[in-house]
Structure formats: C-alpha cells, structure tokens
Amino acid sequence: MEPTRDAAPVTRSTARRTGRPPLTERRKAATRLDIARQAVRLFADRGVAGTSAEEIAAAAGLSTRTLWRYFPSKEECVRPLLTTGLEEFAERLRAWPPGASLVEALGLDDDAPDPADSAEVAQLVRLTRGEPGLRAVWLQLHSEAADAFAAILAERQGGGPPDLAVRVRAGTLNVALRTGVEEWADRGGVPGAPPLRDVLRAALATAALPD
Structure with missing residues (x-):
C-alpha cells in the first residue's frame, strides 16, 4: 500500500498570495x-489501479522518494491540474471591484480561449467519473474551495x-463552477x-447568484 500523508489544501491563504513567487x-x-x-497520461492509459507511484515518478524523471515529497498519494498527484482554476477564482473574488458583476469579477466576461492545459484538465475531470480515488480528490478540492469562497465573501461584506x-x-457558487x-x-x-x-457563464446564470 502506498503511503498517505497530509495534502496541501486550497485554502484562504492561497487566495491571499500576491506578486511573483520566488524562483x-x-x-x-x-x-x-x-x-x-x-x-493523468498514465491514469488515462492504464487506470489508477494499474499505475504505480514508481511509474509516475519515472515518467516525471524523479525518484519515488522525491515524488512523496510533493504528494501524499498517487491520486493526489493530479491536484495541480485541478487547483489552478479554483485558486484563480479565489484571487479574483478577493479583488472583486465595486460595481462589477460576478461574471466580470471571475473574468468570464470576455471571449478568451480556454487555458493551455484545458485538454488535460478535461480528460482528468472525465476520469473522476469512474475513478473513486480521483473523485475524492476532486470533491475535496471543491469542499476546500467552498470554505475559501465563504471566507472571501464574508470579508467583502x-x-x-x-x-x-x-x-x-x-456553496452555490462552488457547485455552479464544479458542475x-x-x-x-x-x-x-x-x-x-x-x-x-x-459553460461557466451559463452555470452561474442558472444558479442566479446575486452580485
């Protein structure tokens, strides 16, 4: 059995970071x-059960020991591809300017193309449908995001x-974004x-969240 350690969650402190991080x-x-x-590439090809941490580490050019320094389990390895959007939304909510709509605050009011990692993220989200371990990571991230969103909205008020x-x-905002x-x-x-x-604009419109 592979080790399980405490993961670094998407928290309020994540949303507070500003400026360019150190090298x-x-x-x-x-x-x-x-x-x-x-x-994600290995999970899509072999399934989570058919992929070992050693194989993930080798594919990334790392030792297994180094891999465990970054992630507590092989399922948690996908976390960075799932957190980027949530962290960006948290940062945008914190900087929500007066008079702007929620859609504008989240940066969804333009026609910019999907992010560079969108194909991998889409593939990963699809994998969460049939892989319980990945589904648990996905839902845990959104639970953390809901808490972070609540803290930001309370601070704004x-x-x-x-x-x-x-x-x-x-919670409604979180579910709308996840769905x-x-x-x-x-x-x-x-x-x-x-x-x-x-799709996110349509989800928010359906949720009918106030600005």
Whole structure:
C-alpha cells in the first residue's frame, strides 16, 4: 500500500498570495505540474489501479522518494491540474471591484480561449467519473474551495465569520463552477462544443447568484 500523508489544501491563504513567487517556488510548481500531467497520461492509459507511484515518478524523471515529497498519494498527484482554476477564482473574488458583476469579477466576461492545459484538465475531470480515488480528490478540492469562497465573501461584506447566507452563497457558487466544469469536460472533443467560459457563464446564470 502506498503511503498517505497530509495534502496541501486550497485554502484562504492561497487566495491571499500576491506578486511573483520566488524562483524556488516556481520550480517546485513546475515540477508538481509536470508530475500531474504524467499522472493523468498514465491514469488515462492504464487506470489508477494499474499505475504505480514508481511509474509516475519515472515518467516525471524523479525518484519515488522525491515524488512523496510533493504528494501524499498517487491520486493526489493530479491536484495541480485541478487547483489552478479554483485558486484563480479565489484571487479574483478577493479583488472583486465595486460595481462589477460576478461574471466580470471571475473574468468570464470576455471571449478568451480556454487555458493551455484545458485538454488535460478535461480528460482528468472525465476520469473522476469512474475513478473513486480521483473523485475524492476532486470533491475535496471543491469542499476546500467552498470554505475559501465563504471566507472571501464574508470579508467583502465587512468581516467576521461567514454566516448561513454567505455559506449558502459560497456553496452555490462552488457547485455552479464544479458542475459547469464537469459539463464542459463531458462535451470535450465534440464538434462545436462551447468553450469553458461559456459553460461557466451559463452555470452561474442558472444558479442566479446575486452580485
């Protein structure tokens, strides 16, 4: 059995980071992202059960011991590909300017193309449908994101702990974003499929969240 250790969650402190991270942190982030890409490739080809941590480490050019320094389990290796969008949304929510709509605050009001990693993210999200270990990582990340969103929205309203209304609003936002990403991923590769921003805008409109 492979070891399990405490993972680094998407938290409020993630959303507070500003400026360009030091070179060492950027290198670590690049290594984590490469591990995630290799893990997704192997999981898609062999399944999670058929892929070992040793194989992921070898594909990323690392020792297994080094791999465990970055991630607590082989399933957690995919975390960097799933957290990027949530961290960006948290940062945008914290910087939400007065008078802007939620769609504008989240940066969904333009027609920019999907992110560079969108194909891998879509493939990974599809994998979470049938791989319980990956599904657990996906849902855990969104649980953490809902808490972070609630803290940010409460702070925007003047501080203090999130009350029921704020937590419901944050939870609704989180579910809308998660469901939108899953819908977009399910349509991946279909001719004429809408880009991620369009699907997320539709999800938010359906949720009818107040600005």
